[in-house]
Amino acid sequence: MDAEREVLDVLARNAREDIDDIAAQTGLDADAVAEAIATLEANHVVHGYQAVVDWDRVDEGKIRAVAEINVELDRETGYDQVADRIAKFPAVDALHLVSGDYDFAVEVLGETMQDVSRFISEQVAPMPEVTQTVTHYIMETYKDGGVRFEDGDDDDRLSVSP
Template sequence: MDEILEILEENSRYSDEQIAVMAGKTVEEVREAIRDYEEKSIIAGYTTLINWENTGKETVTALIQVKITPQRGEGFDKVAERIYKFDQVKACYLMSSGGFDLTVIVEGKTMKEVAMFVSEKLAVQDNVIGTATHFVLKKYKDHGTIFKEKKTSNREVIFI
């Protein structure tokens, strides 16, 4: 049934009927598998990947490296939970690097808004001992999708 998950990961808009054909299963098998995956939180949610640069909406994305002191008996989990509950936080990952512990992906309207979030809400958290903020200048690929700019020709058309 992992094939169903791979199909959904590629495009969650496929219908149950399309997935059944692609996976060589019946529609009812697909529906049952998806229901089971959702109940077990294997399928954690459905999202749409939007290239905001093409909409004219101004957004800023930052990758923040966070160094923390783990809590006794809780490890990194409680600190991470306090951080990922902020609306600005789009993703939060525990890292294996010795230089920092969490990678936090944050979105805001402006660089100043993100900087204020880091200085007023993130860096002041108990157990946070340091942060390093990196602003995303351009997205080339995200979640397996390549963002290509539509090429326009600057050449003049001449009719003879």
């Protein structure tokens, strides 16, 4: 697993690295890297590869929100069953069982704030196990997927005039 872990560390930083570059960074040969990647994918450790998008820089960006969801479970229904139903919706970008004041943190993507609000109120809130939802709209993203979004202006100091 050590070779696989080294390959994972490189892929997590940049999934577009080619096998030869990963081999150079890890000290493994290219065949070992290819085998490690194939094993990680076959064992469902790596579920996919995707771009980290700064939606604020796209003309018709997406609205992102985080919804806190509280549930009340019965003897026949567990967190996994509720999570499975929520995860099936295309609007759900990420879903986490969390500790603290609520049970699930759901990251939702929509075209408008109304889309997100409608999704939560019409699809999630009516589920029998859901007892409460609180939606937080993301106003600005500074870092996502381990990637820091920068505006290109390195000098954040305020100008001073005499």
